[in-house]
Amino acid sequence: MAGSLSSISGKPLxxxxxxxxxxxxxxxxxxxxxxxxxxxxxLTTDDWFRVLREARALGAMQLGLSGGEPLVRKxxxxxxxxxxxxxxxxxxxxxxxxxxxxxxxxxxxxxxDHIQISFQASDKELNxxxxxxxxxxxxLEMARAVKDxxxxxxxxxxxxxxxxxxxxxxxxxxxxxxxxxVELASTQYYGWSRLNIDYLLPxxxxxxxxxxxxxxxxxxxxxKMKILYVVPDYYEKRPKACMNGWGSIFLTIAPDGRALxxxxxxxxxxxxxxNVRDNSIESIWDDSNAFNKFRGFAWMEEPCRSCPxxxxxxxxxxxxAYMMTGNAAAADPVCDKxxxxxxxxxxxxxxxxxxxxxxxxxxFRTMKxxxxxxxxxxxxxxxx
Amino acid sequence: xxxxxxSLSSMYRFQWEEAQSSYVLLYPEGMVKLSRxxxxxxxRVTGKTTVKQLVSDLETEFPGSDLEPDVLNFLxxxxxxxxxxx
Ligand code: SF4
Ligand code: SF4
Numbered sequence: 334m335a336g337s338l339s340s341i342s343g344k345p346l347x348x349x350x351x352x353x354x355x356x357x358x359x360x361x362x363x364x365x366x367x368x369x370x371x372x373x374x375x376l377t378t379d380d381w382f383r384v385l386r387e388a389r390a391l392g393a394m395q396l397g398l399s400g401g402e403p404l405v406r407k408x409x410x411x412x413x414x415x416x417x418x419x420x421x422x423x424x425x426x427x428x429x430x431x432x433x434x435x436x437x438x439x440x441x442x443x444x445x446d447h448i449q450i451s452f453q454a455s456d457k458e459l460n461x462x463x464x465x466x467x468x469x470x471x472x473l474e475m476a477r478a479v480k481d482x483x484x485x486x487x488x489x490x491x492x493x494x495x496x497x498x499x500x501x502x503x504x505x506x507x508x509x510x511x512x513x514x515v516e517l518a519s520t521q522y523y524g525w526s527r528l529n530i531d532y533l534l535p536x537x538x539x540x541x542x543x544x545x546x547x548x549x550x551x552x553x554x555x556x557k558m559k560i561l562y563v564v565p566d567y568y569e570k571r572p573k574a575c576m577n578g579w580g581s582i583f584l585t586i587a588p589d590g591r592a593l594x595x596x597x598x599x600x601x602x603x604x605x606x607x608n609v610r611d612n613s614i615e616s617i618w619d620d621s622n623a624f625n626k627f628r629g630f631a632w633m634e635e636p637c638r639s640c641p642x643x644x645x646x647x648x649x650x651x652x653x654a655y656m657m658t659g660n661a662a663a664a665d666p667v668c669d670k671x672x673x674x675x676x677x678x679x680x681x682x683x684x685x686x687x688x689x690x691x692x693x694x695x696x697f698r699t700m701k702x703x704x705x706x707x708x709x710x711x712x713x714x715x716x717x
Numbered sequence: 718x719x720x721x722x723x724s725l726s727s728m729y730r731f732q733w734e735e736a737q738s739s740y741v742l743l744y745p746e747g748m749v750k751l752s753r754x755x756x757x758x759x760x761r762v763t764g765k766t767t768v769k770q771l772v773s774d775l776e777t778e779f780p781g782s783d784l785e786p787d788v789l790n791f792l793x794x795x796x797x798x799x800x801x802x803x
Contacts, residue, residue, distance in 0.1 A: 344736065346748070392736030394748055422730055422743035446730065447745040485728045485745050513728060514745060556799070 345584040345618055348388045348421075349397040349596060350381065352409070353588050356402040357430045359465030359697040360453065362491055362526040362533055365401060366599050370703035375588045378408040380609065382415050384586055387614035389419045393584065396421040401588070404431030410443050417444025424449060426489075429475035430468050437478045448479045449487040449516075454495075455502035463495065465697050476510040487514040492543065492565075493526075493533040500543050504550050504560070512558055517547060519565035523597045523652055525698045528706060532695055536685045540568055567681050571642070572649025572665035579627035579651065584618065592617045594624055597652045601661050627651055627662070634662050636670040719772075721803045723792060724764030729800055731759055742800060758791055762801055768792065 354369040376384070385396070396416050403409055404427055416423045425440065429450045432440075437448070452472055453463040460469040479486045488507045492500070500517070507515045519540075520526045520533050535543070547562035554560065566573055576583045576595045585593040590608045593599060599606065607621045618624055626632065630643055637648040648654075649665020657666045658673050666673040696702055725731055730743040740756030742749045751759065757778075761771045772785050795801045 392734070394734060394741065394743060395746065397746070420732065422748070424746055446743075449745070483727065487745050 343581075344392040345388055345614075346393055346582040347395045347397070347584065348385070348393045349399055349583065349585040350384070350403075350412075351399050351401065351585060351587050351596065352376075352381070352403045352406045352412070354401040355405045356400060356428070356698070357405075357466055358402070358428050358468065359699050360463055360491070360525070361529045361695040361697050362493055362520045363698040364521065364524060364526070364596065365698065366597075367524050367528070367703055367707045368599075369401070369698070370700045370707070372588045376586075376590045376609070378411055380590065381408075381412050384609050384614060385412070385416055385419055385421070388584060389421060391615060391618065394420075394422055396423045397426055398423060399426040402428055402431055404428075404436075410439055413440055413443040413445045422446050427451070428464070428468065429472045430466065432475060434474075434478040434481070437475065437482055437484075441482045441484065445484070447485045447487065449489055450476055450479065451489045451491070452503070452506070453490070455499045455506045459496060459499070465699075473510070476512075480511050485513045486511070487516060488512040489516040489518060491518050491520055492535070493520045494535045494539065495533065497535045497539050497543050500546050504546075508554070508558060514559045514561065516561045516563070517543075518561075518563045521597075522567070523600060523656070525696070527656070528696050531684055531687070534567065534681065534684050535565065537568055540565055566667045567677065569667055570669040572646050572653070572667040574646045575650035575653075575665075578629075578647040580618070580624040581628070581647075584614070592621075592623070594627075595652070597650075598623075600652055601655055632662055634660075634664075636668075636672075637664045640670065718789060718792065718803070719769045720767050722764055722767050723762045723796075723801045723803050725759070725762055725801055726799055754787065755791060755795075758788055759795070759800075762792075762795075 353375055354365050354372045398409070398412065403425060413423055423444070423446050425445055425448045427448065427450060450472060452460060454460040457469040461467045476486065476488065488510065490503050504515065522530050526533055544562065544564065547560060551560045580594045583594060585596045586609060587593060587599065590610045591599065591606045592609055593606055604623050604626060606623045607617045609617070633643065633648055637643050649667055651661050653667065654663045654665050655661035657677060664671040666677040668674060696706065728744050732741060732743065734741045737750055739753070740751045740759065742751060757775060758771070761774055768788070772788050775784050775788065792801065796803065
């Protein structure tokens with residue numbers, strides 16, 4: 334559930350702290366960069382304290398503690414306590430692997446406000462296959478522990494070709510676990526999911542069916558459980574309002590201290606992202622080239638520049654634009670006004686037609702694969 | 718409604734935000750900036766105050782108008798949004 338607050342102050346409202354890229358799971362759709370193996374130089378506890386303090390002083394209210402798997406950080410309790418002291422609403426975004434009922438309770442006393450647990454699927458077999466570890470039973474147990482402690486609980490399931498047909502079972506599982514919110518997020522194709530797009534992109538038919546199931550449950554469960562269904566944008570005619578606009582309300586800090594306007598932005602070429610080790614959050618937000626590059630509307634090219642809808646979607650996603658057109662300032666090709674839209678559609682149609690016959694294995698998010706695949710950075714759909 | 722004592726749902730946190738110069742509601746991965754009136758009403762939603770008392774409190778602090786219809790409208794809306802319960 335993205336916030337309904339638009340940028341009033343022009344300052345960051347949302348701080349996403351990617352504490353580490355280490356993770357016991359290996360999801361082949363992981364939104365982390367392919368280069369995870371290069372991020373061993375993690376920020377210290379004190380660095381994070383300073384980041385929290387400075388962002389809070391600018392007005393940030395929401396804090397996402399994420400990764401990788403944030404539970405890997407031994408100082409997580411300390412970071413939570415500091416966030417609480419500063420007045421953040423803190424969200425722990427986790428796979429559930431790395432905590433037990435005791436730690437869930439300790440987070441509560443440290444002042445954590447909310448826990449979001451991700452599931453890979455609604456059954457053990459597929460969940461454990463996709464995550465690359467046996468984690469399903471533990472996740473169920475942790476979801477119950479979260480509710481026992483009285484936290485609001487969001488369950489997050491990334492949808493793709495391999496699990497989208499279980500949607501009904503997934504929703505039923507969430508009801509049983511007494512989730513307050515369910516995020517059914519269609520895979521976005523960057524990084525790892527891009528590598529695996531042939532195996533992950535659902536067909537149009539699957540998407541239409543899933544959408545109607547989600548709608549039905551949204552109505553049926555109204556007032557009991559909120560369901561957010563994010564459609565896969567490759568089948569849309571308008572792009573998503575990515576990050577609510579570049580440098581508008583979101584600030585991501587990667588494990589090595591690099592500040593990013595969006596967690597996928599590190600894939601963009603020719604931008605030097607400032608590091609919190611050398612710069613204050615205020616100067617990063619206000620003055621850095623990186624945060625000003627696609628801020629507002631002046632950077633836009635046609636068709637966005639003269640488009641009446643530009644204030645609605647900000648021209649879509651910069652990473653997607655770059656990935657598919659080679660130009661990060663182009664319109665997101667999801668938009669049917671983009672000259673590259675037809676190309677995208679043709680490619681999607683090709684994947685739809687051929688994916689059933691593919692049987693090469695999925696590429697899992699492992700440090701070994703990270704070393705192997707980051708060499709080939711120019712991953713275009715057409716090269717798959 | 719007038720004799721009931723509304724309380725804030727456990728899902729939400731209500732606080733003053735200096736940078737926004739307003740009250741806000743915070744909830745899992747989201748937030749709402751409240752108007753001045755909404756903030757003043759929610760500040761008094763404690764689970765221990767009746768709607769009647771709340772209206773009279775507000776009328777003492779902001780004298781000169783009949784606030785009851787606005788308060789009732791807002792509380793109905795807030796309940797529909799899941800922010801408060803009775
Ligand atoms: S998507 Fe999977 S592999 Fe990636 S950080 Fe989350 S749990 Fe770990
Ligand atoms: S042309 Fe650009 S601004 Fe207009 S709808 Fe498409 S992506 Fe959005």
